Amino acid sequence: MLKQQLEEVERRIQAACDRCGRKREEITLIAVSKTKPVELIEEAYHLGINVYGENKVQELVDKYEKLPKDINWHMIGHLQTNKVKYIVDKVDMIHSVDSLKLAEVIEKEATKRECEVKILIEVNVGEEESKFGLKIEDVLPFVEKVAKFPHIKICGLMTIAPYVQNPEENRCIFQNLHKLSVDITRKNIDNVNMSVLSMGMTNDYEVAIEEGATMVRVGTGIFGSRNYNLSI
Numbered sequence: 001m002l003k004q005q006l007e008e009v010e011r012r013i014q015a016a017c018d019r020c021g022r023k024r025e026e027i028t029l030i031a032v033s034k035t036k037p038v039e040l041i042e043e044a045y046h047l048g049i050n051v052y053g054e055n056k057v058q059e060l061v062d063k064y065e066k067l068p069k070d071i072n073w074h075m076i077g078h079l080q081t082n083k084v085k086y087i088v089d090k091v092d093m094i095h096s097v098d099s100l101k102l103a104e105v106i107e108k109e110a111t112k113r114e115c116e117v118k119i120l121i122e123v124n125v126g127e128e129e130s131k132f133g134l135k136i137e138d139v140l141p142f143v144e145k146v147a148k149f150p151h152i153k154i155c156g157l158m159t160i161a162p163y164v165q166n167p168e169e170n171r172c173i174f175q176n177l178h179k180l181s182v183d184i185t186r187k188n189i190d191n192v193n194m195s196v197l198s199m200g201m202t203n204d205y206e207v208a209i210e211e212g213a214t215m216v217r218v219g220t221g222i223f224g225s226r227n228y229n230l231s232i
């Protein structure tokens with residue numbers, strides 16, 4: 001079941017790459033394992049998947065402790081400042097940075113641990129559905145401030161598009177995020193890299209790839225639907 005689903009996602013990623021002349025290596029598939037048990041992640045790990053996305057700190061830490069250390073964990077959900085300390089030295093990247101307060105706490109915790117934290121800035125491109133993320137016009141001033149934090153490395157942008165019946169409806173959101181990243185790149189800000197565009201989920205990752213996504217976050221398409229009533 002898992003194997004077939006992974007193959008199907010891989011096939012679709014490749015097809016999307018073929019449609020727009022991109023290489024498969026340009027895209028990182030993040031397997032979103034939230035609510036899924038450790039055993040299922042182990043199964044995916046043995047099928048060659050070693051990048052996982054989680055949206056809750058406690059769950060990420062539990063899984064981090066139980067699973068092989070060569071797994072790359074990505075924090076993709078809203079992050080409360082008081083929980084930063086539990087994950088700064090465990091995650092490969094934090095996708096959901098959307099406030100100066102949060103960036104300051106990440107900087108402080110990374111300084112204590114003498115590590116560098118890779119982050120993406122979450123942008124609320126659609127501006128209605130999502131509660132989190134910066135407005136497009138606030139992103140550049142934010143980048144300019146956070147670029148000065150020595151223990152934070154800005155790697156790009158992330159967005160969560162709304163759930164829509166037809167994924168084509170989100171194309172424009174992905175185009176706008178891409179355009180914003182190009183605009184920021186042109187500013188040539190020290191310590192800022194815009195090489196990552198984290199966009200696209202099960203419902204719309206193919207469109208996101210056509211519009212330049214370099215990371216797609218796929219949960220349901222790999223692991224099946226989630227049951228939020230089960231604890232891990």
Ligand SMILES: *Cc1c(COP(=O)(O)O)cnc(C)c1O
Pocket residue numbers: 032034055076077160201202203217218219220221
């Ligand atoms: C849950 C989640 C995903 C994956 O959603 P699916 O529709 O199951 O692929 C991607 N990104 C974020 C931020 C999520 O919280």
